[in-house]
Amino acid sequence: MPECSGVKEVIKLNQVTAKPAAERRFMSGNEAVARGAWEAGCQVITAYPGTPATEILEYAGQYEDMYSEWSVNEKVSLEVAIGASLAGSRSLCAMKHVGLNVASDALMTQTLVGVKGGLVVAVADDVGLSSSQNEQDSRNWGRFANVPVLEPSDAQEAYQMVQHAFELSEQFDTPVILRLTTRICHVKAVVSPGERRENEVAGFEKDMAKYVMVPGNAKKRIPVMFERLEELRRHSEASELNYLHPGSDQRVGFITSGPTFLHVLESYPNAPALKLGLSHPLPMEKIRALSQQVERLVVVEEVDPLLETEIKAAGIEVSGKDILPRMGELAPHVLRPAIERLLGNAVPIETKVAPPVEPKVEAKTEKVPGDDLFPRPPTMCVACPHLGIYYCLSHIKNTYIAGDIGCYTLGAGHPWNALDTCICMGASMGVALGLDKGRSKDDDKKNIIAVIGDSTFLHMGMQGLLDITYNKGNVTVLLLDNRAVGMTGGQDGPSTGRSLQGEETLRVDFRKLVEALGVKPERIREVNPYELPTLFTALREETKANEPSVIITNQPCVLVDFYAPKPPLTVEEPDCNGCGNCLDLGCPAIYVTRRETEVKPNGKEKKLSFVQIDSAACTGCDLCPKTCAPDAIVPMQTAQQ
């Protein structure tokens, strides 16, 4: 059995705090992954932005001696990394959990091919759904693709394990999954970094039997893959990444993976805990040994009961998802009550854990301060170019709106409520076509609209639009080109004309692109999203046309560095009639100063909201004056004169 050579140190907690201050750096897990990859001599690193993994590549981009790129989507990203690996370079591809769904096509066959230079897939699960459309457990891919899974528990381990992953990849001729979670990516901790080790790139060597996966070749690679898995299983039993944290409390022993190791140690410092850094394939003998030492064994894993199922199948009695939730983090406040109940102890009244954005729903026995507080959900930015779009969409009737993944998904919130579906990257196109083709008789007159951003369109929307044109769909596509991957913080891509390193490069011409995808030139409109009347007209005319049409907006995200703010606006308060139309824009800079109820001659009541604009926040986009009948919104300078 081969032994890992690269990382000699046993990865143990807290070894970093004993080091002198000069060797201690404060890093997020994402920065630590980039640093570790760089030190391991990684030559090619790729990604498509996605929370919580985005910053891995942003940090990687700062190392000049490592090629790094924003790819158009995760599948291409992984394919670039695969090519680099076959060329003999160490390569890493970073993504969020749903990104691996996209890239899985490549992974599922690459596992048969293996690697030349080490190939690491760093995938970050959004455990707790801080910024995703679902919560899923990427460790499943390790089992599905028969590749090893490494699970760090904090930034220092992420830094060390990414280096270990390259070693493992090359030793066992396999891609390796480095599974991260939000609590690793977005937690800063003390890391003790080292120096870069240069690797000589071996170069590509033709090997059709290994690299060309036609059935005849692939059939021969499948047994090789399973043999590799068995070798990895033996390695896992011996690996220093899988070690027992000893404890004198024998009432319960823990099996932990990823950040749960720290949650367990925090909650039960005296309990024995098996730390699984290499969690697939499982070191079953180590687990069996612990099970014989303790009264009960509990598997603490986020999200799915993967280890639990395998351990049970091996005939070892364990608790897991029968006592712990199948979603969200297993932080100490979740873990402790569950374990105490298991031990037959009384559980004190559960401490309140305030969810960050939703109003509290669970029944409370006692009143807790802040319980009935308003929610503060994320919203669009002041002067966001999407505000005008959603103002229009919320004012036009008779539509079904298929949405997509990006800032414009916020259009589902108040005050717009103008989004009917949101599934995955690029889904607005196909879903819109399906809404068109599958419509009921009652929906005969409905207009089907798809809303998608520039980056999402290039990621996975283009093919969907081609499907619409090829199949003669009756869909109006709103392509919101704000020249940024907005939701993740304004990263670059082919729609921005800048590379990860900020160099000038191709900027896609959307008009030409959608024309090439089959949209008639007369059905392509480019509009300024701050010009409401033009927007309304374009929407009306294009939805009326019974063929595919595309409306492209052309104003940048307010968070990009080249956004040019204008002098702020203000409300001449005597002129405000309280109609509240401007509030329908949803601009966070507009606030209500007083409310009144007017009784009309017919006895009906009308609620009035008198407003003002936060001049410190306003960037003078000039959208709200277009919603104001009495012309009460004016430039601040005019008002002062």
Next chain:
Amino acid sequence: MSDNNITNIMVAGIGGQGVMTAAEILSQTALAQGYDVKKTEVAGMSQRGGVVTSHVRFGNRILSPAIPPGETDILVGFEPAEALRWCEQLRPSGVAMVNTMRQEPPVVSLGLFDYPEDPVGDILKAGINVHAFDAGAISRELGNPKLVNTVMLGAISKYLPFSAEILKNEILDRFRTHKPKLVEINERAFEAGQAAEVANR
């Protein structure tokens, strides 16, 4: 402070207010003092006007990065309703430092929800040791609304296990390297925060 000498600080506010910066400064200061430090970012889509909290934990050895509920020593509230939202996370001996400058979200402007009449009063009613003052007004008086961060850090400085001078120097050092012109005004903001803490107890 308590529990194996771990200090738990929760900074709470709204995206764009400087919550992450304040947490970063506290973390770096603790790091320079030789502590083990972890800082979480419970952010989500934080840049979009949503709730932002950051947990800063430092001590001899930090395991789980999230502050367990009810074990916060210092709550730094950049906005009064946000301070109210998280005040239950304080331990009985904890202290809440609250900027009283309100920021109403669109859901309040739209009339869908009410903003609490007296969030600081509600925190007081819960028996919490709270110091509340308008850090926004103090910053504007000093001539730069962006000083809120430094004012708030000045206000909590006496509750830390290291001296206020150490924290002040950490803040000023950041400006000395990048924006030396802002050193003096930040020093005044820090001291104004210290004075506000004393005056509002």
